[in-house]
Amino acid sequence: MNPIYLDNNATTRVDPSVVEVMLPFFTEQFGNPSSMHSFGNKVGLALKKARQQVQALIGAEHDSEIIFTSCGTESDSTAILSALKVQPERKEIITTAVEHPAILTLCQTLEKDGYTVHYLKVDGKGRLDLDEYAKLLTDKVAIVSVMWANNETGTLFPVEKMAEMANAAGVMFHTDAVQIVGKLPMDLKSSKIDMLSISGHKLHAPKGIGVLYLRRGARFRPLLRGGHQERGRRAGTENSASIVALGAACEQALEHMAYENTEVRALRDRLEKGILAQVPNAFVTGDPDNRLPNTCNIAFEYIEGEGILLLLNKQGIAASSGSACTSGSLEPSHVMRAMGIPYTAAHGTVRFSLSRYNTEEEIDRVIAAVPPIIAQLRKLSPYWGENGPVTDPAQAFAPVYA
Amino acid sequence: MWEYSEKVQEHFFNPRNAGALGDANATGEVGSISCGDALRLMLKVDPETERILDASFQTFGCGSAIASSSALTEMIKGMTLDEALKVSNQDIADYLDGLPPEKMHCSVMGREALEAAIANYRGEVWADDHEEGALICKCFAIDAVMIEDTVRANNLSTVQDVINYTKAGGGCAACHEGIEEILTKVLAERGESFKVTPPPSPVAASGKMSTLERVKRIQQVIEDVRPALQRDRGDIELVDIDGKTIYVSMKGACSGCQMEALTLQGVQQKMMEALGEFVKLVPVRATTPAPGLCNPK
Ligand SMILES: Cc1ncc(COP(=O)(O)O)c(C=O)c1O
Numbered sequence A: 001m002n003p004i005y006l007d008n009n010a011t012t013r014v015d016p017s018v019v020e021v022m023l024p025f026f027t028e029q030f031g032n033p034s035s036m037h038s039f040g041n042k043v044g045l046a047l048k049k050a051r052q053q054v055q056a057l058i059g060a061e062h063d064s065e066i067i068f069t070s071c072g073t074e075s076d077s078t079a080i081l082s083a084l085k086v087q088p089e090r091k092e093i094i095t096t097a098v099e100h101p102a103i104l105t106l107c108q109t110l111e112k113d114g115y116t117v118h119y120l121k122v123d124g125k126g127r128l129d130l131d132e133y134a135k136l137l138t139d140k141v142a143i144v145s146v147m148w149a150n151n152e153t154g155t156l157f158p159v160e161k162m163a164e165m166a167n168a169a170g171v172m173f174h175t176d177a178v179q180i181v182g183k184l185p186m187d188l189k190s191s192k193i194d195m196l197s198i199s200g201h202k203l204h205a206p207k208g209i210g211v212l213y214l215r216r217g218a219r220f221r222p223l224l225r226g227g228h229q230e231r232g233r234r235a236g237t238e239n240s241a242s243i244v245a246l247g248a249a250c251e252q253a254l255e256h257m258a259y260e261n262t263e264v265r266a267l268r269d270r271l272e273k274g275i276l277a278q279v280p281n282a283f284v285t286g287d288p289d290n291r292l293p294n295t296c297n298i299a300f301e302y303i304e305g306e307g308i309l310l311l312l313n314k315q316g317i318a319a320s321s322g323s324a325c326t327s328g329s330l331e332p333s334h335v336m337r338a339m340g341i342p343y344t345a346a347h348g349t350v351r352f353s354l355s356r357y358n359t360e361e362e363i364d365r366v367i368a369a370v371p372p373i374i375a376q377l378r379k380l381s382p383y384w385g386e387n388g389p390v391t392d393p394a395q396a397f398a399p400v401y402a
Numbered sequence B: 001m002w003e004y005s006e007k008v009q010e011h012f013f014n015p016r017n018a019g020a021l022g023d024a025n026a027t028g029e030v031g032s033i034s035c036g037d038a039l040r041l042m043l044k045v046d047p048e049t050e051r052i053l054d055a056s057f058q059t060f061g062c063g064s065a066i067a068s069s070s071a072l073t074e075m076i077k078g079m080t081l082d083e084a085l086k087v088s089n090q091d092i093a094d095y096l097d098g099l100p101p102e103k104m105h106c107s108v109m110g111r112e113a114l115e116a117a118i119a120n121y122r123g124e125v126w127a128d129d130h131e132e133g134a135l136i137c138k139c140f141a142i143d144a145v146m147i148e149d150t151v152r153a154n155n156l157s158t159v160q161d162v163i164n165y166t167k168a169g170g171g172c173a174a175c176h177e178g179i180e181e182i183l184t185k186v187l188a189e190r191g192e193s194f195k196v197t198p199p200p201s202p203v204a205a206s207g208k209m210s211t212l213e214r215v216k217r218i219q220q221v222i223e224d225v226r227p228a229l230q231r232d233r234g235d236i237e238l239v240d241i242d243g244k245t246i247y248v249s250m251k252g253a254c255s256g257c258q259m260e261a262l263t264l265q266g267v268q269q270k271m272m273e274a275l276g277e278f279v280k281l282v283p284v285r286a287t288t289p290a291p292g293l294c295n296p297k
Helices: A017-026 A039-056 A072-088 A099-114 A130-135 A159-168 A240-255 A257-278 A305-315 A332-339 A360-380 B006-015 B063-076 B087-097 B101-121 B144-154 B159-166 B174-190 B211-231 B258-275
Strands: A067-071 A092-096 A116-120 A141-145 A172-177 A195-199 A210-214 A282-284 A295-299 A349-353 B027-030 B039-046 B051-062 B134-135 B236-242 B245-251 B280-284
Touching: A017 A240, A039 A240, A039 B006, A067 A072, A072 A172, A072 A210, A072 A360, A092 A099, A092 A130, A099 A116, A116 A130, A130 A159, A141 A159, A159 A172, A159 B006, A159 B063, A240 A257, A257 A282, A257 A295, A305 A349, A305 A360, A305 B006, A305 B063, A332 A349, A360 B051, B006 B280, B027 B101, B039 B063, B039 B101, B051 B063, B051 B174, B063 B087, B063 B101, B087 B101, B134 B144, B134 B174, B144 B159, B144 B280, B159 B174, B159 B211, B159 B258, B211 B236, B211 B245, B211 B258, B236 B258, B245 B258, B258 B280
Parallel strands: A092 A116, A092 A141, A141 A172, A172 A195, B245 B280
Antiparallel strands: A067 A210, A195 A210, A282 A295, A295 A349, B027 B039, B039 B051, B236 B245
16 A cells, blocks of 8 residues: 655655756766856856746745755744844844744743743634734844744744734844745735745755745845855855755746645645544644645544554554654643643644645545544543543543643 | 564554453552653452452553553563562563663553552552653653752762763763753752863872872772662772772672663773873672672562
8 A cells, every 4th residue: 555645744755856857966067056167157057047946936026035055944043043143232032932943942042042032822723912912022122033834733824914013113024934835825025024934845845955035135144154155145065956956846836836725725624524524522723714725733632642643654644743752752742732722632633734746545545544543542541431531531530640 | 753662563553451440449540641641550459369360551642651551461460469569660661672762751650550559459548759851861761850859969060970870961962961951050059050070170190199199089989980870779899900900890780781881981981080091990790799680570
């Protein structure tokens, strides 16, 4: 049986045509784009084309606003550290409680260095309170960094509006758009977003390549200094094969944008409805009406996610979970906790994230596979009785040191 | 993905003794829902012989929690309560051909459920002093609470101290930032500030150190590391000094273990710091083996 990959928010397969485009850059096109000879020159032209392909996907005004980096994490760090560097008198940062660790861990480290970080709260559906945000926008804030789409739930934040509010208050605005780029259309030139992070491996380009979009005129200090690559804004010889691949992947994403938002979305909805129709005590987390077309995160109450993943994996189905065990930490996903999802459900969340390579037949196989797995694990659960949860679960099972 | 042994996978995919036990007369419920692992162990104990006639479990937890529960029930069936109490968490992990360091707490939970169930049968109250912190050292599965407690109890102040007392940080060294953070916090509580390992007190070149002083320092290093080893049921003794070669005997749980080489390395390092010269530590076999050797069964 062919394996079914539903973990595209973790990483994606590189599109075969993208692989083909990048391969020559390991062999005959190996030159250094900075070199004077023709080996380098051709590579330089290929990078220029890739830059324009990225520009087209995100609707940037100039191709020079595209800075190639080594990954989404580097783009995130560069953006925030640059904003702090150019405004040493501003010691506050605004972000959200549900960011990716690429932002959260950095912010926690900055707190130790004396910065004040405001983590915007979310409600039960993972939505922000813009009044709370507005009150925090003062001239003490160096940068706002808010993710566009959440990697666990797919929930979208109104970053265009938030960027306008920041701009009106004279505060720089960055968004981690790693999960949304290539899945929903955007037009940065008509927004007030100053900086935006992209990661190649989330849109069928290779791992280890990213982009920092930097609006022309936005004040900037590089993270890596050295050679004049990327106009001195990111030193280090270009990863030309991956840059070319990312360009090609962006072009393909643009071509498939409609497909992503019709066919992929329909498959996602089919999966979600199919599972929820058969499995009791399960619910969608995040904001179902306002999320990425490919993502569906379901909480299965009274069981733990790692078991679900292992049993799915046995049937060749790949997904991921927000349980503590799968992250190796002591707490379930900070995103689920921020939304106030109870522990008995937060540990049992499973994220299915689709791509344009998934088929209806695959989705139907998953719909058939999930209910027996959930039933099997619930049979082992101290919270589950003959035909459903035990009455008053919290009373019926109260382990020591809970 | 976790590297689970075949045995763990097998017990997860086909758990033994799962579900409620109708006529159980001993129940233990332990674990933490916030951490995502909790277990109810049910036993049917023969009141005459105190033998465990049947055992079953219900577990809310990950694959290795379910496998540990399953293994535990298989291991203790047929044992008397006193025999069962000798089953350690390491025994559960060994039965499963090992658990990843992040998952050792699953076997600890099994052992605690057993204690709780037996206490329940005997009409005692089982209290747990278990407090689990974030996993700091992945090489030796040592968490923040353990490190913090040890730093406090022994007034430790350097990363090397922590390595000597807890083993944490003695492997790949990637967790030294985490250890430094704990040291910074605890030192601040006692009004000190964390300093990177203070440079070894300017030791006069070994030629100038008197022989007596040198022997004293060697003895001191040995005394310093003993508490940590004794905690692991091991010990170390100075046997002889022959120029740059120092003979020691490793006893108890340390002797012959995988840990021996690592421990020796650590002690040798400390010795060199204290003496300011290169020395080599050579283990010699103890003449009278201490009780409680490597595999306490
Ligand atoms: C929202 C978000 N930000 C940042 C990253 C990090 O990207 P990268 O793996 O390229 O560093 C990821 C991917 O894991 C992500 O989902």
